[in-house]
Amino acid sequence: MVNAVVIASQAIPRFRAIYFLLSTAINNVVLVVLFFEVLLNWYRGFWLYWKDGWNIFNFFIMVYLLIGPLIPQLNDQKIFHILRVMRLLQVCMLVKGLARMIRVIFKAIPNLLNIMFLLFILMLVFSMLGVILFGNIVPAHFGNLGKALYSLFVCITQDGWLNIYQAFEKEGHAVKIGGAIYFLIFLTGGTFICANLLVAVVMSSLEESLIAHEKEEEKERVASLAAQPSLELVSRDVGMDSELSLTHPKAVMWDKASVHNFQEPFTYNSLVNMRKKAFDDFCPLLQSIQENLRHYKEIREELNTIVEEVRSIEFNHAQEQDLILRNLLNSLDNPQSSHRQT
Numbered sequence: 001m002v003n004a005v006v007i008a009s010q011a012i013p014r015f016r017a018i019y020f021l022l023s024t025a026i027n028n029v030v031l032v033v034l035f036f037e038v039l040l041n042w043y044r045g046f047w048l049y050w051k052d053g054w055n056i057f058n059f060f061i062m063v064y065l066l067i068g069p070l071i072p073q074l075n076d077q078k079i080f081h082i083l084r085v086m087r088l089l090q091v092c093m094l095v096k097g098l099a100r101m102i103r104v105i106f107k108a109i110p111n112l113l114n115i116m117f118l119l120f121i122l123m124l125v126f127s128m129l130g131v132i133l134f135g136n137i138v139p140a141h142f143g144n145l146g147k148a149l150y151s152l153f154v155c156i157t158q159d160g161w162l163n164i165y166q167a168f169e170k171e172g173h174a175v176k177i178g179g180a181i182y183f184l185i186f187l188t189g190g191t192f193i194c195a196n197l198l199v200a201v202v203m204s205s206l207e208e209s210l211i212a213h214e215k216e217e218e219k220e221r222v223a224s225l226a227a228q229p230s231l232e233l234v235s236r237d238v239g240m241d242s243e244l245s246l247t248h249p250k251a252v253m254w255d256k257a258s259v260h261n262f263q264e265p266f267t268y269n270s271l272v273n274m275r276k277k278a279f280d281d282f283c284p285l286l287q288s289i290q291e292n293l294r295h296y297k298e299i300r301e302e303l304n305t306i307v308e309e310v311r312s313i314e315f316n317h318a319q320e321q322d323l324i325l326r327n328l329l330n331s332l333d334n335p336q337s338s339h340r341q342t
Contacts, residue, residue: 003030004088007081030084034062054093061087100209108205112198119194123152126186133182137175138167155183156191223281 006026009015016023038059041049049055061083068074092098127148134142141151141164155161161183168179 001091002026003084007085010081031065034058034065038062058087100213104202104205104209107209108201111201115194115197115201119190122190123149126190127152130182133178134175137171141167152186152190155187158191
C-alpha cells in the first residue's frame with residue numbers, strides 16, 4: 001500500500017519535484033523487501049513457492065526490477081511503476097471477501113469467454129445484416145463491416161445507440177421502422193440476454209465458491225478438534241470411565257457424527273498431497289489409534305481370562321452338584337445295604 005501511495009505521488013509533478021529523494025529511497029526499500037520476501041518464501045518451501053501463481057508473478061516483477069536498471073533496453077521507470085502498481089492485486093488477495101470475488105471471476109473466465117464468443121458471433125451476424133440492409137442508406141454507421149461492428153458495440157453499451165437510430169429516422173418512415181425492428185431484436189438478444197448470462201455465470205461461480213469455502217472451514221474445524229482432543233468430552237459422550245488410561249481417537253469422530261446425523265469414517269483422499277499441518281494432525285491420530293489397539297488387546301486378554309475362570313468355576317460347581325446328587329440317589333436306592341454297612 002505504501003508502494004502504491006508513493007507511485008501515485010510521483011504522478012503529481014509538484015510532489016515528484018519536492019520529494020524525489022524520499023520517493024527514490026522508498027522505492028529502493030520496497031525493492032529490498034520484495035527480494036527478501038522471495039527468499040523467505042523459498043526458505044518456507046521452495047517447490048511450494050512455484051505452485052502459487054501470485055508467487056510466480058511477484059518473482060518476475062522482482063527479477064525485472066533488479067535486472068531492468070542494468071539493461072538499457074529495459075530501464076524504463078514507467079514500466080517499473082506499472083509493475084509495482086500491479087502488485088496491488090495481491091493485496092486484494094489478503095482480504096477474504098475481495099480474494100473470494102477475484103477467485104470467482106478467474107474461475108468463471110472460461111464460461112465468460114464462451115458467452116463473449118457467442119456475443120461476437122451474434123454481432124457478426126447482425127453487422128452483416130446491417131451492411132446488407134442499411135449499408136447504402138446509413139453509410140456512416142453501416143457502410144462496411146468495421147463500422148457496423150463498432151455501431152453494434154455502441155448499442156451493447158446502451159450509451160449512444162439513440163444517436164445511431166436518429167440517422168435512421170432521417171431516411172424516411174420505412175427505414176425508421178426497419179431500423180427499430182433491427183435494433184429491438186439485437187438489443188434484446190445481444191444486450192439483455194447476454195448480460196443476464198454473464199451475471200448468472202458469475203453468481204453460480206460465487207455460489208460454488210461459497211459452498212467450497214464452507215466445506216473448507218468445516219475441514220479446518222475438524223482438523224482443529226483432531227489436534228486438540230478432549231478426553232473428558234469423549235468419556236462423557238461415549239460413556240467411558242475417565243480413569244481408564246485410554247487415548248481415544250479424537251473427539252472429531254463424535255462431533256462429525258452429531259453434525260451429519262450419521263457415523264462417518266475419518267478419511268483422507270490423498271496422502272501425497274497432504275499439507276504439513278494436516279500431516280501433523282494426522283500423526284497423533286494414528287498414534288492414539290495404535291495406543292487404543294494396544295489397550296484393547298490387553299483388556300480383551302483380561303476379559304478372556306476372567307471368562308475362562310468363571311466358566312471353570314461354573315463347571316466345577318456343576319460337577320460337585322452332580323456328584324452329590326448321585327450319592328444321594330444311590331443312598332435312597334440301597335437303604336438296606338446302607339443300613340448293614342452302618
